[in-house]
Amino acid sequence: MTKHIFVTGGVVSSLGKGITAASLGHLLKARGYKVTMQKMDPYLNVDPGTMSPFQHGEVFVTDDGHEGDLDLGHYERFIDESLTRESNFTQGSIYQSLIARERRGDFLGGTVQVIPHVTEAIKERLRRVAEQSGADIVISEIGGTIGDIESQPFIEAARQFKKEKKPGDVLFVHVTLVPYIAAAHEVKTKPTQHSVKELRSIGVQPDFIVCRSDHEISDTVREKIALFCDVAPEEVLACTDASSIYEVPVNLHAQRFDEKVLDLLGLAHREIDLAPLQAFLAASNQCRKRVDVAVVGKYVSLPDAYLSVIEALGHAGVHHGAHVEVHLVDGETLDAASVAEKLEGMDGILVPGGFGKRAFEGKIAAAQYARESKVPFLGICLGLQAAVCEFARNVAGMANATSAEFDPEADYPVVDLMPEQEDVQDKGGTMRLGAYPCRVEPGTKAFAAYGSEVVYERHRHRFEVNNAFRDKLAEAGLVISGISPNGRLVEMIELSDHPWFVASQGHPEFKSRPTRPHPLFCDFVGSAVAHADERG
Structure with missing residues (x-):
């Protein structure tokens, strides 16, 4: 019988419910239990795919093509499991499915209400993720803050869910703020x-209270919270600010959080293996080198918009014994005149994914600077497209080459809309999404990184390198190092006369793990370290 843990949050948002949930997941998996995780979001968007990164941070993509909350990235990095579309759903998706059923007449003329219909639909998603994953323990984070109108149906559904289960099958963890005045x-x-x-x-009594604070939570404070909140003092955990999010599982383990959870769930205390995480933390603390990497984007005022990219750089840095100092650079501020001044001194340049014309010319300028100055470069999704446009303009002789996304009448649309996307009207969930295979060309930098001829990367885009210009680009020296197995789609490009210049149409950042940095990020950061050493 699958056990369920619900994680709620109180007082303010951004407390770290996701990190707390993911940390508990890591501890329970380290004890040999099969763990999966789920995020329930209270907003009415069907998914975050059409939301601005300024509002919601990055959109995380699963192997099966779901556009999900960024907390799914934390979950995957902490429990080292690939999640699915069942791991994230919104109130909007629940209402969408119920309204579709009502229009079909499935309710036989009955009144459709929040209780029981919305709550029952939420419970069905809880049951489904347990059945499909075969997990011993499902950890479900309820988005929002207790007291919000939007999250009430989820709390009510969780309350009902616990009532329907046997004692010990469901417990609640409440994450809350303990401020220092x-x-x-x-x-x-x-x-x-x-x-x-x-x-x-x-109707929900928390089994554990996790106190977020930037100051120590004393035993006296724990006892006071326990007294007023009807829990035992040992069920009040401290989660003070840490220098790294990867320290949180270790800190919670030191308070026997995992053991206490297993006791309430009636599960055995299997031997725990925290050696991989502890080795990562030890290596992180021993990093003595420093490399400066510019991430040239358009959402740079909110670092969470590039969360997985920043985490993947950090993972690769630890692998090389280096601290990666990430410099978020607004692509709108870059042009041919300013790029050298703003990117001078960088050991690596990364152009991440994005949508829209704004800042695209700045990304092209960054790619040109990296190519001409021999600075290590990694392009991701739109970053690949910017690199192709730059190469076409300045090396292959295709003046003003660009993407048809920004200029449908361009003379050289070296990036064009995928044919299957031409008649698509809806924006949500209609891109090329999820994991796709790529055949990597032996003898290339990409092959040296992966060490494999076939790899899978997650995608999120509508436009591709235009096959009409592939031969001309290749003749000018652009190396097409990765293609789809049927040969139709360019998946990776690179330059042979450059220390390290590689771009991927996929999003490798989504598959990086602390103890398993992604090969492309690993080689990119390794090249940046070498560049820093050369500069002295």
């Missing part, structure tokens, strides 16, 4: 008390 020289428990009171008012 400088004027009073003490942390305050009242926000936590009110948050738990709000949760209990809708």
Whole structure:
């Protein structure tokens, strides 16, 4: 019988529910249990695919093509499992499915209501992820903050779900803020008390309270929270700010969080193996080198828009014993006149994915600077397309070459819409999404990184390198190092006369793990380290 853990949050958003949930998942998996994770989002968008990264951060893509919440990236990196579309759903998707059923007449003239219909649909998603994953334990994070109108159906569904299960099959973890008031020289428990009171008012008693704070949570504070919130003092955990998110599982393990959870779930204390994580943390603390990498994008005012890219750079840096200092550079501020000044001193340049014309010319300028200055370069998705446009313009003699996405009448649309996308009207969930195979050309930098002729990367785009210009680009020296197995689609490009210049149409950042950095990021950062060493 699958056990279920619900993680809720109180007082304020951005407390770290996702990291807390993922850390618990890591600990339970390290004890030999099969763990999967799920995020329930209360907003009415069907998925975050059409939302601005400024609003929601990056859109994480699963192997099976789901556009999901960025917390799915944390989950995958912490439990080292590939999740599916069943691992994330929104209130919008629940309403969409119910309204479609109502229009078909499935409810036989009955009134469709939040209770029981919406809550039952939510519970069905809980059951489905358990059945399809075959997990011993499902950890489900409920988005939003306790007290929000939007999240109430999810809390109610979770309450009903626990009532339907046997004792010990379901437990609740509540993450809450314990702020430090400088004027009073003490942390305050009242926000936590009110948050738990709000949760209990809708029928849910937390089994554990995880206190987020930038100050130590003393035993006295724990006892006070326990008294007012009807839990035992040992069920109040401290989660103080850490220098790395990967320290959180170790800190929670030191408080026996995983053991206490297993006790309530009636599961055995299997031997735990934290050696891989501890080795990563030890290596991270021993990094003595430093490399500077420019990430040239358009959403740079919100680092979460490039969360997986930044994490993947960090993973690769630890592998090479180097701290990667990420410099987020607004592509709108770059042009031929300013690019050298703004990117001078960088050991590597990365152009990530994105949509829209804004900042595209700046990305092209960054690719040109990297090519001409022999600075290691990694292009991802739109970054590949920018690199192809730059090469076409400045090496292959195709003046003003660009993407048909931005100029449908261009003389040299070296990037064009995929034929199967031409008649697509809806924006949501209609791109080339999910994992696709790529045949890697032996003897290339890409092959040296992967060490394999066939690899799979996750995609999220509508436009591809235009096959009408492939031969001309190749004749000018562009190496097409990866193609789809049927030969129709360019998946990777690189330059042979450059220390390391590689671009991928896929998104390798989604598959990087702390203990298994992605091969492309690994070789890119390794080249950046070599470049830094050469500069002295």
